Amino acid sequence: MPELPEVETIARLLRQGTPSQPSILGRQILGACLLWARSLAEPSREEFTSHIKGQVINAISRRGKFLVFRLSRDWLLVHLRMSGDLLVRPTGMPVEQHDRLIFDLEGNTQLVFNDARKFGRAWLVQKLDGVLGNLGPEPLDRDLRADDFYQRLHACRRQLKPLLLDQAFLAGLGNIYVDEALYLACLHPLRPSNQVTPQQAGQLLDATRTVLRDAITRNGASIDWVYRGGDFQNYFRVYQRTGQPCPRCGTPIARITVGQRGTHFCPHCQPAP
DNA sequence: CACGAGACCTGTTCGC
DNA sequence: TGCGAACAGGTCTCGT
Numbered sequence: 001m002p003e004l005p006e007v008e009t010i011a012r013l014l015r016q017g018t019p020s021q022p023s024i025l026g027r028q029i030l031g032a033c034l035l036w037a038r039s040l041a042e043p044s045r046e047e048f049t050s051h052i053k054g055q056v057i058n059a060i061s062r063r064g065k066f067l068v069f070r071l072s073r074d075w076l077l078v079h080l081r082m083s084g085d086l087l088v089r090p091t092g093m094p095v096e097q098h099d100r101l102i103f104d105l106e107g108n109t110q111l112v113f114n115d116a117r118k119f120g121r122a123w124l125v126q127k128l129d130g131v132l133g134n135l136g137p138e139p140l141d142r143d144l145r146a147d148d149f150y151q152r153l154h155a156c157r158r159q160l161k162p163l164l165l166d167q168a169f170l171a172g173l174g175n176i177y178v179d180e181a182l183y184l185a186c187l188h189p190l191r192p193s194n195q196v197t198p199q200q201a202g203q204l205l206d207a208t209r210t211v212l213r214d215a216i217t218r219n220g221a222s223i224d225w226v227y228r229g230g231d232f233q234n235y236f237r238v239y240q241r242t243g244q245p246c247p248r249c250g251t252p253i254a255r256i257t258v259g260q261r262g263t264h265f266c267p268h269c270q271p272a273p
Numbered sequence: 274c275a276c277g278a279g280a281c282c283t284g285t286t287c288g289c
Numbered sequence: 290t291g292c293g294a295a296c297a298g299g300t301c302t303c304g305t
Contacts, residue, residue: 002298002299003298003299006298038281065298065299079299079300080298080299081281081298081299081300082282082283082297082298082299082300083282083283083284083297083298083299098283115282116282116283116284117281117282117283117284117297117299118281118282118283119281119282119283119299119300120299156274156275157274157275158274158275158276159275159276162275162276165299165300167299167300174298174299175297175298175299176298177298221298223297223298224284224285224286224297224298227298259276259277260277260278260279261299262296262297
C-alpha cells in the first residue's frame with residue numbers, strides 16, 4: 001500500500017485524530033504486545049517491551065515511507081511495506097486477524113500495527129541514522145533544487161523507473177507515484193537517467209511534486225482491500241489503466257514489466273528512448 | 274556498476 | 290463451484 005502520500009496521511013491522522021478516533025499525541029505507552037516476532041526489526045522482544053514502557057509519544061512525523069515517533073527517550077520507527085496499517089482502537093476490543101504489534105496507551109486507547117503480508121517492520125532505536133541514514137532527499141523538500149536533481153540523475157546511468165523507486169535516490173516514491181510522475185513529465189520509464197536534459201529534469205521534479213501534493217490532498221490512494229481512506233485512485237492517469245485511453249492523447253495506456261514491477265505509460269506521450 | 278531473479282508473506286482475482 | 294496461477298502499494302540479498 002503505502003507510499004509517501006499514504007504514510008503522510010496516516011501520520012497526520014495519528015497526530016490530529018479523527019472525529020471517531022482520538023489523537024495519540026502526548027500519550028504514555030503503558031506496554032506493548034508483539035504478536036508476530038518478525039514484525040519487530042530491533043531490538044530484541046525483551047528489550048523492546050521493557051524500554052518502550054512508560055515513554056510518551058511526543059511527536060509523529062514521516063521520513064520517506066517511514067513513520068517516525070519521537071518518544072521520551074527513543075525513536076519508534078515503522079515501515080508499512082506492502083500491506084501494513086496503523087490503527088487507533090479503544091482498549092478491550094478483540095485482537096483482529098492481522099494484528100502484529102499492539103501498543104497500550106493511557107486513556108484506554110491502543111495503537112495497532114496490522115499487516116496482512118507480514119512485510120512491515122518496527123524499530124526502537126536511540127539514533128535515527130542506522131535505519132534512515134541511507135534515504136535520499138525528500139521530494140517535497142524545497143532545498144532540493146532542479147539543478148541538484150539534474151546532477152543526481154546524471155551521476156549514474158540507470159533507467160528512470162528503477163532509479164525513482166530507489167529510496168537512496170529519492171525517498172518516498174513507490175510504484176504508483178513513479179508511473180504517475182513519469183507520465184506527467186512525458187518521460188519513458190526506461191529512459192537512461194543521464195540522457196535527461198536539464199529542462200526534463202526540472203519537469204520531472206515538478207511532476208513528482210504535483211502528483212505527491214495532489215495525492216496528499218486526497219488522503220492518498222486506496223486500492224483493493226488494503227488501505228482505506230483516500231480517493232486518489234480515482235485520479236490515476238496511467239497506473240492500473242492498461243488499455244484505457246491516455247487522458248492527453250487517447251492512445252491506449254501500455255503496461256510493461258520493469259524490475260519485476262508492473263509499469264504503466266502512454267506510448268505516444270512518453271516516447272521510447 | 275547495473276540489472277534480474279528470488280525471498281519474504283497473505284489475500285484477491287482471473288482463467289479454465 | 291473449485292482450483293491453480295498470476296498478481297499486489299516494498300525492500301533486501303545474491304548472482305551475473
